[in-house]
Amino acid sequence: MFGRRREAATATAAGSGTVPDALTLEGVGRDHGRGVVALHPVDLAVPRGRFLAVMGPSGSGKSTLLQCAAGLDRPTAGVVRIGGTELSALSETALTRLRRERVGFVFQAHHLVPSLSVVENVALPLLLGGAPVDGRARRGLAAVGLGERADAATWELSGGQRQRVALARALINDPDVVFADEPTGALDPAAAEDVLALLRRAVDRDDRTVVMVTHDPAAATWADAALFLVGGRVAGRVECPDVDEVTRVMRDLGREQSAAMRAGRAA
Secondary structure, eight states, rough: OOOOOOOOHHHHHHHHHTTTEEEEEEEEEEEEEEEEEEEEOOOOOOOOOOOOEEEEEETHHHHHHHHHHTTTOOOEEEEEEEEEEEEGSSSSSHHHHHHHHEEEESSEEEEOTSSHHHHHHHTHHHHHTTTTOOHHHHHHHHHTOOGGTSSSSHHHGGGGHHHHHHHHHTTOOSSSSEEESSTTTTTTHHHHOOOHHHHHHHHTOOOOEEEOOHHHHHTTTTSEEEEEEEEEEEEEEEEEEOOOHHHHHHHHHHHHHHHHHHHHHHH
16 A cells, blocks of 8 residues: 555656646635634645645644635635635635535535435536536446445445445546545444545546545555644644554644643643
């Protein structure tokens, strides 16, 4: 797995040329006011065909970073670009269209529509965009190993299968970036590995870009790099992460954040 990651990263760097990064953050921060800063200014560039894990203790700012990067929340400082498009320059309508057509989302909760069949759930971004529903949704399901369940009801699937449907939906429009927020948090280890392997394959085979928030060191090992946050600030980055190193960094950051919180209360 690690060798495959390095080969993908090298190929991306060699062939990047003038193609814009899939995701760029320049001084992006989020201030809720009254001294509450959820995210201090972050600079980040994620090239196409890369898998980035974002990690940190609870309350470290990792979900805020993902929401700002994905256009789900407007940062109070800085610039976000997806595939070279500056999000702050877009109207709400244009931003909604960009999220639907150029961004994929996978959350801890699969957010499937129970009144729709499995294949209709995958095709939902096409339907919302007014595009005809062709064979893409069925091919997407086949790609995640669920082609035979296309016409089933969502309640007939296991939790892991539902998350694979959510992943097929996220990939339906060949997005610039797939944002995954704790995509394996509610899954057993075997189902989690299936989902992570599919995300990894989307990067290696299809040149997709994945930004995944996770608290799980084992999940982070599927990524090309892990970015660590603490107290809303970038606290470090590890290339080709392994379980032992990620576990150590997360333990140290947890202690650092706890110490900072105690100091804040004492002040």
